[in-house]
Amino acid sequence: MSLTPRFSHRFFLAALAVGLTALPPIVVAQSNNSDTSLPGITTQPDKGARPTDSGQSDDAAPSDEAAAPDDSAPPPPGDSVMTRPLDAAAGTFKTEKIGPGAEPKTDDAIKPSQGVGVFDRMGAKLPDLPPEKAFTGKVDEAYGAFQRGYYLTAFQKALPRAQLGDPAAQTLIAELMSQGLGVKRDTKDAAFWYGKAAEGGDSTSMFKYALLLMEGRDLPRDEKKADEWMKKAADAGQPSAEFNWAQSLTADNPGIKGLQMALPYYEKAAQQGIADAQYAVSQLYQNLPDLPEEKKSQAREWLSRAANAGFDTAQLDMGIWLINGIGGKQDLENGFNWMRVAAYRGNVVAQNKLAHLYINALGTKQDPVAAATWYVISRRAGLKDPELEDFYQGIEDYQQKAAIDAANKFRRVQ
Secondary structure, eight states: OOOOOOOOSHHHHHHHHHHEEEEEEEEOOOOOOOOOOOOOOSSOOOOOOOOOOOSGGGGGGHHHHSOOTTTSSSOOOSSOOOOOOSSGGGGGGGOOOOOOOOOOOHHOOOOOOOOOHHHHHHHHHOOOOOOOOOOOOOOOOHHHHHHHTOOHHHHHHHHHHTTTTOHHHEEEHHHHHTTTSOOOOHHHHHHHHHHHHHHTHHHHHHHHHHHHHTSSSSSSHHHHHHHHHHHHHHTTTHHHHHHHHHHHHHHHHHHHHHHHHHHHHHHHHHHHHHHHHHHHHHHHHOOOTTTTTHHHHHHHHHHHHHHHHOHHHHOOOOOOHHTTTTTTTOOHHHHHHHHHHHHTTTTTTHHHHHHHHHHTTSSSSSOHHHHHHHHHHHTTTTOOOHHHHHHHSOOOOOHHHHHHHHHHHHOOOO
């Protein structure tokens, strides 16, 4: 059982976006050949009256006027995935049959993540490890008991060492007390031990202590002291601290200067498997000026690693980069697949863009019902798109009904 804490997302995307506003727009790259095809609709729906969409079942839907988006609303955020204009008139879809891919059932299409390890996040197959050498050092009985789940034993073995100033034992005591493992939960005493371990040089406790100082819950809030400990933890190689310190630099120094200061810390965290840092590196490699060409050429690789780690924003960008040919060759099919993965993960922008891909047959066959389905799903989430609304109003009533039925069955993959 690892003691490495979850890192704190300190307004990650917002801070990165502020820094990138002075840079050119982000574009596209990389591929995934996994089969994520959508199951088809097995029966042809009856033609009938034009349905309405309330986000519930078709029988209980309110009028069309309540569901229609505001035509004056701005287009959806994000880079357009359209590489050619919407030249097909909406009426051309009226005679289309309902083809495969209309109903987004997640049972067979996209499987929930079973968890991703650090090696998986690196996005490449690693060579086999060499035979493990016999351990000849001193066995840490306290940590051994902790890893086996014998928390009270771990506490009893670690406490004498912690009282004598052992930073590793102090960190273990703090972790047990903060989570209430084997002993009564006591976050204030845990904060005390995190502080002692941080002073003794334990990088994990430095990071945890910095977070406690930021929160001001079990310790007096002290942002200056928190930043000092976060930087110490980052400089000591703690990956979550590296990411968080990069975030601090970006937030405190808006514009290119802050991004340039943060990049080395993002890179270190990315190399240790932090998916958010891998995404940040991909964006900075693509957009920062005066970077070596070697780094710029690696932007898509880092984006791929973040996408494979399950970061849905990276999956969305992966689809955009592949479709638009950003950071490498254009690959419409794999761009479509990544866009669909992000859509199933609940990314609303990806759901909107997926509708456009189905309309324009980019990376997939043209499918009006599938396009309408994803438009309905994204519209229910609050993303308005006048262009898609025009398309939706132009298809047949029975196609709208099929789309609403499919949208009602959609369940986000966790």
